[in-house]
Amino acid sequence: MPTINQQTSQPDEINSSRPNQPVATFLQEAENLYVWCVDDIPELLKAGIDEALINELPLRIKACRDAQTLWKKKSKTPGDAKVQWKLQLTEVSKLATELLRAMRFAFRNHTDLLARLNYLTKGNSYTTLIQQLNDLALLGRKNSQLLAAIGFDQGLLDTAIAKSKELASLWAQTKNENARLNEVVVARNKAFWTLQQQVSEIRAAGKYIFRHRKDRYAGYVSQYWKQKNGRRNLLDQ
Known part of the structure; x- marks a missing residue:
């Protein structure tokens, strides 16, 4: 499992820092998480997750994807x-x-x-x-x-x-x-970390709620960080 430092940071400290993983991979995992967690909304609400946090995921994902697309376009197309x-x-x-x-x-x-x-x-x-x-x-x-x-x-x-x-x-x-x-880069980074905070909150709640149910727990695990770290927590096995 990813460490705390890899998954979360204080918003004021990370808003303009570079993403800590490939943005395309993160966006796909965020999409997967949204589809997965919709069925668990009642349980997630009991753990203190605001339903709006889940409902906002598609909009946040789109905002981050659009910001990433603009950044790639600007960075690969030098100005006159x-x-x-x-x-x-x-x-x-x-x-x-x-x-x-x-x-x-x-x-x-x-x-x-x-x-x-x-x-x-x-x-x-x-x-x-x-x-x-x-x-x-x-x-x-x-x-x-x-x-x-x-x-x-x-x-x-x-x-x-x-x-x-x-x-x-x-x-x-x-x-x-x-x-x-640079303004485009900052906007992309902020969009990434805003979404990352939401994703981390939902994942943390899901892992806690389904800590005894491997079938549901699996959907709250980041496969990117799982492979990146090269190790598994007993709950992930």
């Missing part, structure tokens, strides 16, 4: 901003590398400019890359004569500034998409 970000990232990284190599060569005899380059290229985050593009372009414009002396394409500086602005906008949109996805 995320798609564009990934497409741009490789190109922009190459551009930043090209700018840096050209400037290191052009500024090779200017220790102050080389020190400035080293300062501007610290860090390896996406936000750092966005800022680096703009900073490198501005530095290049201020020292355009040195770049011209090595045959550098000055148009790349304008491209870098434009790409920096474009990436900043895409990154903000991507973060917004991620936030919306």
